[in-house]
Amino acid sequence: MSATLTPVLSATWGDERxxxxxxxxxxxxxxxxxxxxxxxxxxxxxMVKGSGLRGRGGAGFPTGMKWGFLPPLxxxxxxxxxxxxxxxxxxxxxxxxxxxxSPHTLIEGVAISSHAIRAQHAFIYLRGEVLHVYRRLxxxxxxxxxxxxxxxxxxTVHAGAGAYICGEETxxxxxxxxxxxxxxxRPPFPAVAGLYASPTVINNVESIASVPAIVxxxxxxxxxxxxxxxxxxxxxxxxxxxxxxxxYEAELGITLxxxxxxxxxxxxxxxxxxxxxxxxxxxxxxxxxxxxxxxFESVAAAGSMLGTRALQxxxxxxxxxxxxxxxxxxxxxxxxxxCTPCREGTYWLAxxxxxxERGEGSASDLDLLLDQCDNILGRSxxxxxxxxxSPITSSIKYFRQEYLDHLDHGGCPFDPAASTLFAQEATx
Amino acid sequence: MSIDEKTYGELRExxxxxxxxxxxxxxxxHLVQSTEGSVTPAxxxxxxxxxxxxxxxxxxxxxxxxxxxxxxxxDFHVGVCTNTLCAVMGGDAIHQRLTEHxxxxxxxIADKRQGDQYTVSVERVECNAxxxxxxxxxxxxxxxDNQTPDxxxxxxxxxxxxxxxxxxxxxxxxxxxxxxxxxxxFEDGLADEGPxxxxxxxxxxEIARDQGWTPAGAGVGAKGDSDD
Ligand SMILES: Cc1cc2nc3c(=O)[nH]c(=O)nc-3n(C[C@H](O)[C@H](O)[C@H](O)COP(=O)(O)O)c2cc1C
Ligand code: SF4
Ligand code: FES
Numbered sequence: 001m002s003a004t005l006t007p008v009l010s011a012t013w014g015d016e017r018x019x020x021x022x023x024x025x026x027x028x029x030x031x032x033x034x035x036x037x038x039x040x041x042x043x044x045x046x047m048v049k050g051s052g053l054r055g056r057g058g059a060g061f062p063t064g065m066k067w068g069f070l071p072p073l074x075x076x077x078x079x080x081x082x083x084x085x086x087x088x089x090x091x092x093x094x095x096x097x098x099x100x101x102s103p104h105t106l107i108e109g110v111a112i113s114s115h116a117i118r119a120q121h122a123f124i125y126l127r128g129e130v131l132h133v134y135r136r137l138x139x140x141x142x143x144x145x146x147x148x149x150x151x152x153x154x155x156t157v158h159a160g161a162g163a164y165i166c167g168e169e170t171x172x173x174x175x176x177x178x179x180x181x182x183x184x185x186r187p188p189f190p191a192v193a194g195l196y197a198s199p200t201v202i203n204n205v206e207s208i209a210s211v212p213a214i215v216x217x218x219x220x221x222x223x224x225x226x227x228x229x230x231x232x233x234x235x236x237x238x239x240x241x242x243x244x245x246x247x248y249e250a251e252l253g254i255t256l257x258x259x260x261x262x263x264x265x266x267x268x269x270x271x272x273x274x275x276x277x278x279x280x281x282x283x284x285x286x287x288x289x290x291x292x293x294x295x296f297e298s299v300a301a302a303g304s305m306l307g308t309r310a311l312q313x314x315x316x317x318x319x320x321x322x323x324x325x326x327x328x329x330x331x332x333x334x335x336x337x338x339c340t341p342c343r344e345g346t347y348w349l350a351x352x353x354x355x356x357e358r359g360e361g362s363a364s365d366l367d368l369l370l371d372q373c374d375n376i377l378g379r380s381x382x383x384x385x386x387x388x389x390s391p392i393t394s395s396i397k398y399f400r401q402e403y404l405d406h407l408d409h410g411g412c413p414f415d416p417a418a419s420t421l422f423a424q425e426a427t428x
Numbered sequence: 429m430s431i432d433e434k435t436y437g438e439l440r441e442x443x444x445x446x447x448x449x450x451x452x453x454x455x456x457x458h459l460v461q462s463t464e465g466s467v468t469p470a471x472x473x474x475x476x477x478x479x480x481x482x483x484x485x486x487x488x489x490x491x492x493x494x495x496x497x498x499x500x501x502x503d504f505h506v507g508v509c510t511n512t513l514c515a516v517m518g519g520d521a522i523h524q525r526l527t528e529h530x531x532x533x534x535x536x537i538a539d540k541r542q543g544d545q546y547t548v549s550v551e552r553v554e555c556n557a558x559x560x561x562x563x564x565x566x567x568x569x570x571x572x573d574n575q576t577p578d579x580x581x582x583x584x585x586x587x588x589x590x591x592x593x594x595x596x597x598x599x600x601x602x603x604x605x606x607x608x609x610x611x612x613x614f615e616d617g618l619a620d621e622g623p624x625x626x627x628x629x630x631x632x633x634e635i636a637r638d639q640g641w642t643p644a645g646a647g648v649g650a651k652g653d654s655d656d
Contacts, residue, residue, distance in 0.1 A: 005636040006643040014633055018624040078447075090511050090555040097629040100597065121447065128458070128495050129507070129556055131569040131607050132598035132622060139619035156445055159611045161454050161493035164554065178453035178479070180492040196448055225643065233643060236632075239513055239559035246560045246631035262635055280512065312513045312559060326512040330554055336492075420518035421563060422576050 003250065003258035006225065006233045008213050009206065010249045013101035019136050021143040024104035030149055032212040036112040037151075044116035048211060050219035052231030057084055057167075057204025058278065058307045060230075060296045067117050069191040070199045080200045081114050081122040082176065082190075083208050085137075086160060086167035088127055090280035090330060091310030094235040095205035097247055099126070099133045103140035107155065109208035111144070112215055114153050117201050121154045125172055128159040164334035168382050169202040171336065182338045183382040206235060226252035230295035230306075240275075240313035241267045241419070253298070256311065257290040270315040274398065278307015280327045281387025283394035284320075304394070319414035320399045321406055324391045325353040331388035342385030345376040349392060356403055359411040366396055366403055431474040435463050439478045442612060450479050453489055457496055459612035462605045466497045495611075502537045503546035503603045504587045506580075507553035507566040514555070517562040518576065525577035526550055526584065538588075545590030546603070560628040561596070568607040570595035573626055598622040 017023040024030070036044050049064030070079060083106065087095040099106060110122045124141075126134055134157070141155045158176060165171045166181035173195050175181035194200020210232065214222050222232045230252040236259055239245045243264030250259070256275065266272055272287045277294065283304040285292070292302045299306040314323060332346040352369055355361040373389035380386060396403065405413055417423050431439075438459055443452035453475060460471030467490045469483075476483045490496045508523040509515075527550055530538040537549045558564045561573035565580055572583065573596040586593050592600045599621030610616050636642070 004639065004641040005632050006641065007633045007636050008643055010629075010633050013625045014630050015624065017620070020620070023624075087557045088555065091513060091559055092555075093557045093559045096557040097625055101624040101629065127557070128454075128611055129553065129566060129569050130571075131610060132571070132595065132619075135610060135615065135619040138613065138615050142615070157613070158451075159455060159458065159613070160495075161457065162495035163493050175454065176451055177448065178450035178489065180489055221643075237560060239562060240517065244628075244631050245562070246628035248632035248635075250632075263631070310559070314516065318516050323512045323516065326510070326515055330511055333554070416516075416520065419516050420521060421574065422518055422521075 003254045003262070005248055005250050005262065007249045008233050009098055009102075009105060009209055009235060010247060012105075013097070018101050019103055019140065021104060021140070021147060024102065024108075028216070029104055030108055032215040033108050033111050033149065036115055036215050041116050041118055044112065044215065047219045048116065048214060051214045051222035052219075052226075052229075053207065053210055053214065053222065054230065054296065055204055056206035056210070056234060056308070058089065058305075060306065063203060063207050066191065066203070067113075067201055069189070070117060070201065071192055073118060077198050078121060079117055079119045080195045080198055081110060081117060081119040082172065082195060082200055082202045083110060083122065083124040083205055084167060084169060084172060084202055085124055085126040085205045086164075086172060087205070088164040088167050089308055089310065090327060091237070091239065091276050091312040092279050092308040093237045093239065093310065094247060094308065096130055096133055098205060098209060098235070100136055103136045104144065105209045105212065106137075106205055107140050107144050109211040110155060111150055111153055112211050113201070113203070113208050119201070120152060121156070123176060123195070124155065124157045125166070125176055126157065126159055127166075128161045134159050163336075164330075165336040165382075165384060168384065171382070172202065173200070180336070182336045227293060227295040227297070229297055234309055236294065236309045236311060238263050238311050238313060241270060241315040241318075242313050243267050252306075253293040253295045255291050255293055256285075259311070260290075266313070266315055270317065272313065273316045273318060274314050274320055274323075274395070276310060276312045277304050279310040280312070280330070281305075281383070281390050282307040283390045284398065286398050304390075315419070317414065317419040319412050319416075320395050320402050321353070321357050322412060322414070322416070324395045325350070325357050327391045328353050328388065331384065335384065335388075339381035339385070341376045342380040342388065345372055345380075345385065346388050348372055349388065353392070356406055357412060359406045359409055361407065363404060363407065366400065370396060430470050431460075431463070435459065436474060436478070438612070438614070439474060443478055445613070450481070453479060453486065454493070455612045457490055458608050461497065462608035462612060465500045465605060499535050500537065501604055502549035503605075504548045504567055504584070504601065505604045506548060506550045506584060507556070507569075508550065509554070509556050509558075509562070509564045509566070510552040511555040513559045514562045514564050519563040522563055522565065522575055522577045522580055523550070523552060526580055529581050530584070541588075544588045546588055548584055548588055561626060567593075567595070567601050568604045569611075570598045570601050570607075571626075572596055573628075595622065597626045
């Protein structure tokens with residue numbers, strides 16, 4: 001086998017009391033912070049630039065470059081660091097285990113990054129629906145402060161209240177200001193006018209958590225891993241019908257075929273039918289795409305997006321129409337209502353899909369769906385609307401016949417019981 | 429019911445954590461739920477008063493977020509993930525079995541029978557960032573991983589009877605009101621309960637350790653390796 005795994009962020013997750021300050025320090029935790037504090041802030045920014053680290057929250061924007069966009073310091077205008085820990089994109093499940101097992105990795109990353117961008121107040125916006133992770137983050141921030149590790153940096157750990165859209169960075173800022181979480185018009189970008197209209201850097205948990213390792217081992221070490229333009233390691237989250245679902249940290253550019261081999265293959269030797277490379281907002285792949293290198297460029301060239309490396313794997317027992325309808329209902333539910341194409345569009349998409357799934361409607365409804373997607377994609381105010389069209393257009397592209405089968409069959413031809421975890425365990 | 433002085437004090441304390449007080453509104457609403465059992469008109473008025481907003485402004489925020497409840501929920505509020513991956517892996521069957529067993533709809537609390545210590549309610553939730561543990565169920569926002577229909581019914585009966593139930597990756601599950609207090613930012617001393625990670629979180633790490641793989645040139649994982 002060619003591919004190996006490269007645990008960096010996940011390396012300590014199995015350690016004794018990994019989440020505590022003592023546990024984290026036992027493996028060299030907070031040494032990188034000392035190193036960084038001895039450096040000029042600009043030198044830390046250069047180091048992150050040199051590492052080639054690209055945002056791990058989905059879009060893959062170069063992290064060091066984002067930091068470099070901050071306008072020069074002005075008197076009286078503070079700068080803020082905001083960490084996006086909203087993790088709600090269906091399939092995405094990497095930040096939550098990181099925060100549960102090693103919240104100090106993030107806290108150290110926040111301290112180093114705040115030093116680099118000269119922020120004195122950092123916020124961690126955690127989705128509210130993960131109580132124990134919030135406990136661990138609150139405790140870690142308190143421990144670090146009490147141990148004098150934070151200097152004059154203040155870290156506020158904030159719990160959201162259930163809204164996928166608050167993961168979109170400008171909606172997150174509105175939410176953090178105590179408002180409904182709705183995206184803002186850009187420009188101005190958050191780097192110029194973000195939280196409280198002050199210059200703000202927003203990064204994903206995994207992006208910021210990668211910073212201590214980069215400082216510790218050097219930018220070349222990170223840049224030498226991965227592919228030419230997608231450097232470093234990342235956490236790949238495998239879920240669904242694989243023998244061993246879970247978190248696999250590897251260099252960017254690993255393929256699903258390689259990951260599946262590590263994960264023990266498809267459960268019960270069944271066939272892979274479709275999968276999401278980066279969450280439900282990224283167009284579906286099929287078994288044709290097993291050898292696509294999972295880096296930003298290659299996945300895009302194959303017609304999808306690397307997104308958050310949220311690999312949801314579905315085998316041949318699963319009805320793609322059912323899967324797509326459920327995701328569409330999610331987008332309808334989570335649409336913030338600010339713009340018409342998405343608010344109205346997701347409603348109609350769900351209506352038409354539900355009809356098709358029941359075996360009602362006609363073949364022309366597929367064209368209607370594609371038309372509706374056309375009216376949403378690129379016309380919505382934020383990327384939620386675009387994302388809502390991904391599962392629909394990609395599933396019609398690869399599985400048109402399966403939609404038509406519903407019409408012939410007068411309903412869903414699949415047995416939902418066959419794809420459950422318990423059905424599979426029963427046949428083992 | 430009106431909001432007592434202690435709660436007013438805590439609402440002000442939350443607002444003071446932020447450079448601008450209004451940023452405290454989300455945690456303040458969590459605190460309201462922890463004392464009132466839902467977002468009540470009195471709770472809305474209290475937040476509005478502390479922040480200098482109108483009740484309508486507070487209400488507009490509260491209705492935007494699904495964790496804020498206008499009706500009371502049970503002492504143990506069960507959220508079954510029925511987003512696609514969990515639904516397919518059994519979430520739909522689990523949700524159906526549990527709601528039939530309890531005979532409840534979305535905004536209802538199951539009848540408290542003679543001998544029950546606590547009440548329960550059920551809702552569908554969206555992907556809770558735990559797909560590798562599908563099908564996933566949250567109880568008061570603690571993880572119950574790899575659930576089955578019958579297993580969850582037994583767990584819910586244990587909760588109703590007042591037996592201690594531990595989250596798969598966390599402490600003994602506390603009541604919904606206690607959970608809401610933590611979400612308002614008040615620590616409850618339980619952070620050290622439960623494991624660092626569940627088994628699925630560790631699969632990749634374990635393979636790497638078995639194979640002796642570490643990132644080129646990094647001592648990051650080396651310590652753990654030599655211990656093995
Ligand atoms: C609907 C929507 C939801 C998003 N959810 C998240 C999220 O939960 N976590 C996250 O880090 N980024 C999320 N993003 C991406 C953010 O807007 C932003 O790009 C990211 O936080 C930037 O950090 P990075 O450069 O470190 O990736 C979401 C974007 C959209 C459009
Ligand atoms: S695309 Fe959807 S979520 Fe985004 S602003 Fe428009 S309505 Fe809101
Ligand atoms: S789909 Fe249920 S946790 Fe992700």
